[in-house]
Amino acid sequence: MVKSVPPLHATKFKGEKIVITFDEYIKLDKIGEKLVLSPPQKQLPETRIRGKSLEVKFSEPLTDSTTYTLYFADAIRDNNENNPIENFEFAFSTGSYIDSLRYTGRVIDAFTLVPQEGVFVMLYEEHADSVPIIKRPRYVTKTNKEGAFFLSNLRRNSYKIFALRDGNANYLFDQMSEEIAFSNTIINEDMLVNPSQAAQADSLNTLRLFKEKSKVQSLTDYSRPQRRRIKLGFSQKPIGNVALSPIGYNLDSTETWFIPGRNVVGDTLDFWITNTKMALDDSLRMVVSYLKSDSLMNLVPQTDTLRLFYSEAHQQLTGRRGKKEKGKDDSAEEKTPTQMVKSSVRTGDNVIPNQSLALFFAMPQQKVDTSLINLFNSTDSIALSLPTIVKDSLDPRVYSFTYNWENLVNYQLTAFPGAFVNLDGVANDTVTYNFRGANPEMFGVINLTLQGVTPNVLAQLLGGRGEIIDQKTVDTDGMISFTYVKPGKYKLRFIVDENLNGEWDTGSYLEGKQPERVIFYKDATSNQEIQVRANWEYDISFNLKR
Numbered sequence: 001m002v003k004s005v006p007p008l009h010a011t012k013f014k015g016e017k018i019v020i021t022f023d024e025y026i027k028l029d030k031i032g033e034k035l036v037l038s039p040p041q042k043q044l045p046e047t048r049i050r051g052k053s054l055e056v057k058f059s060e061p062l063t064d065s066t067t068y069t070l071y072f073a074d075a076i077r078d079n080n081e082n083n084p085i086e087n088f089e090f091a092f093s094t095g096s097y098i099d100s101l102r103y104t105g106r107v108i109d110a111f112t113l114v115p116q117e118g119v120f121v122m123l124y125e126e127h128a129d130s131v132p133i134i135k136r137p138r139y140v141t142k143t144n145k146e147g148a149f150f151l152s153n154l155r156r157n158s159y160k161i162f163a164l165r166d167g168n169a170n171y172l173f174d175q176m177s178e179e180i181a182f183s184n185t186i187i188n189e190d191m192l193v194n195p196s197q198a199a200q201a202d203s204l205n206t207l208r209l210f211k212e213k214s215k216v217q218s219l220t221d222y223s224r225p226q227r228r229r230i231k232l233g234f235s236q237k238p239i240g241n242v243a244l245s246p247i248g249y250n251l252d253s254t255e256t257w258f259i260p261g262r263n264v265v266g267d268t269l270d271f272w273i274t275n276t277k278m279a280l281d282d283s284l285r286m287v288v289s290y291l292k293s294d295s296l297m298n299l300v301p302q303t304d305t306l307r308l309f310y311s312e313a314h315q316q317l318t319g320r321r322g323k324k325e326k327g328k329d330d331s332a333e334e335k336t337p338t339q340m341v342k343s344s345v346r347t348g349d350n351v352i353p354n355q356s357l358a359l360f361f362a363m364p365q366q367k368v369d370t371s372l373i374n375l376f377n378s379t380d381s382i383a384l385s386l387p388t389i390v391k392d393s394l395d396p397r398v399y400s401f402t403y404n405w406e407n408l409v410n411y412q413l414t415a416f417p418g419a420f421v422n423l424d425g426v427a428n429d430t431v432t433y434n435f436r437g438a439n440p441e442m443f444g445v446i447n448l449t450l451q452g453v454t455p456n457v458l459a460q461l462l463g464g465r466g467e468i469i470d471q472k473t474v475d476t477d478g479m480i481s482f483t484y485v486k487p488g489k490y491k492l493r494f495i496v497d498e499n500l501n502g503e504w505d506t507g508s509y510l511e512g513k514q515p516e517r518v519i520f521y522k523d524a525t526s527n528q529e530i531q532v533r534a535n536w537e538y539d540i541s542f543n544l545k546r
């Protein structure tokens with residue numbers, strides 16, 4: 001910038017526009033997204049380029065005795081090489097002096113800890129909890145690509161701070177889908193600094209951005225994706241009982257016409273129809289009773305009548321049919337239908353000690369005959385006692401067992417015809433899986449010594465895509481080990497599980513509850529990645545408090 005009308009930090013400004021002139025021809029990059037006026041107005045100022053000058057015209061009258069700041073971020077760039085002016089600000093006052101104090105910090109994602117760009121950071125002179133919901137802020141800015149924010153030209157006062165990824169750009173927290181961050185501490189006058197003291201964003205003033213878990217309970221969708229399956233979706237895991245009753249069937253009061261199931265989150269419920277007459281009907285009418293949130297967020301009884309259709313032909317009820325042999329016409333006898341069985345351990349896989357082996361089916365089973373299932377030690381030619389096969393507590397289509405597989409031993413699992421019979425009466429064909437106990441020399445071990453464990457910590461080993469490879473719950477200082485780790489790059493993530501429920505929980509603004517803290521391991525050089533090699537053992541110490 002070489003000059004401006006009015007001058008930078010001008011006072012007693014009464015005009016309707018500002019003209020800023022640069023030493024090169026300029027262009028604007030996403031000015032509508034990056035420009036912020038603080039204090040904010042309902043509409044952003046209009047911007048126009050005239051040669052080497054930028055004209056900013058205000059859409060509304062300016063308030064008397066107020067210091068205004070225009071934050072341009074990196075939206076102003078030279079026309080030839082596209083070089084930006086980083087974190088460019090322009091301040092002026094409609095009063096007799098310029099407020100000059102600053103407050104800086106950064107906004108990160110509460111779970112990933114990744115810096116968040118383009119988030120509004122707002123200050124309020126009033127401290128009531130309802131302020132971000134009902135009132136526009138006194139001061140506002142936006143985070144840059146490093147997640148840093150700079151609130152400039154503040155007057156000496158105490159402030160409430162709030163960050164918002166504003167979905168409808170109205171400076172109000174009025175949508176549950178909007179991501180927010182807040183501080184439980186009021187910013188007092190001593191925390192405001194002069195510009196020379198705030199050249200960089202203070203990493204200690206960190207706000208953790210999160211989306212509140214919806215507290216609205218309602219039925220969001222329903223369907224019949226399979227002939228025997230009715231699926232109900234809710235806005236969250238239902239509180240209270242959910243009852244589903246068929247219309248038009250004379251069922252005995254003691255008869256159970258379905259097998260229940262649900263997904264891991266708990267917001268989707270399955271009702272697997274065991275009554276064959278009901279399953280054969282293409283159209284079903286059901287009454288569902290549940291608790292629903294009213295306008296005051298109270299849970300009240302709700303009853304809905306649902307109509308559920310299934311359009312596939314009747315013969316598909318019997319499951320997958322065998323392929324017709326070549327040379328035979330349609331009148332030829334078809335093969336007996338069989339059901340597919342899939343396994344979590346495939347032929348050729350290596351299994352580690354106490355690894356669970358799961359079997360997956362398209363629908364629940366009415367019969368499991370373990371006498372028709374054999375587990376064999378192929379290396380020593382020994383028939384093994386089959387462990388207890390357990391139906392999954394959530395998904396009734398999944399059965400599993402755990403076994404202490406020995407290293408370098410070959411195994412064979414065989415399920416003969418009739419071992420599994422589904423609700424349609426369709427049995428499995430012979431299925432065989434050959435696999436091998438893992439060679440420990442092909443894996444690495446991470447021995448992790450932790451300090452500062454309180455109250456409970458979830459220690460997670462993450463793969464290259466951020467997936468959880470292994471997780472351990474730790475309730476005291478000491479050492480834990482991740483064994484049989486495949487060679488590759490990993491990260492360690494720790495969740496401070498304050499409510500001891502075994503998962504990460506988001507926060508709640510009106511309850512003043514911050515999201516549970518997440519910590520990533522870093523070594524002395526701030527490197528997060530751990531390179532694991534085969535037949536190597538790694539000893540790592542980490543202080544969570546530090």
